[in-house]
Amino acid sequence: MTNPIETTMYDISQFFLYPVLLAIAALFVHAFYALGAFAWQAWQRAQGKPAGFELHAVRRADPYLDLVALESLAVKRLEFARIATRVAPMLGLVATMIPMGPALKALADGALQDVSRSLMVAFSAVILALLSAAISFTVVNVRKRWYSVDLAAIEAEWMAAAHSAPKAPPAAAVTPIQKQEAAA
Structure with missing residues (x-):
């Protein structure tokens, strides 16, 4: 390598080896942490325990959340694992x-x-x-299905409540703004 540009590029690329290896190690550890949390949640869901149904638990804690807020929460909870699924193979190539x-x-x-x-x-x-990408991919896709099923069940509950009392919206469908207006 006689060209200074080539030498500089080579030196810069070598600088990134250890940060990339550390990132891969962190993603590998995270994948197994996510797998453990996933297995625990799968067991809770199989047993019918409320803690296994995250979105239902959030809805019980704050009945004024609408479907959009619950969907946003589901996306947020899947976000890091989805990013890890895509970034890990790229870092492996690097x-x-x-x-x-x-x-x-x-x-x-x-x-x-x-x-x-x-x-x-x-x-x-x-x-x-x-390996970390494969584990994360599996966890993300199953959790995505779980969240879809839970959101559909919550929506069905709201629709049933709306049909049973057509004159007043179900309590869960009342927004915080409507609650404040009613209190005023």
Whole structure:
């Protein structure tokens, strides 16, 4: 590498190896944390425990939340795991490519032990990244289905309440503004 631009780009790329590896390790740990929380919630749902039905619990705590607020809450709760699902494979690719530079350089110098070490880091990082993405993807998709089912059930409850008392909206459908106006 005689060109200063190439040397600078190589040096910058090598600088990012450890932050990328740390990010992959954090996503891997998070994936197993999310898997544990998911398994616990699945058990609660199977047992019919109220804690397993997050949106219903939130609605009970604040009956004035409407469907849009509950949908926003569901999206917010899935957001980090959805991002992790997409970012982990990208970081795995980056962590694969960064050590390839030193591996190729070591190969040219005949240092096969350095080639082996660089390739070991590259392949280990991509495997952990793909595993964390697969776990996060599974958790996100099942939770998304759970939230959809829960939102449909809440909407059905509101519709049933609206049909049983057509003159007054159900208490859960009253917005905080309507509540304040009624109190005034």
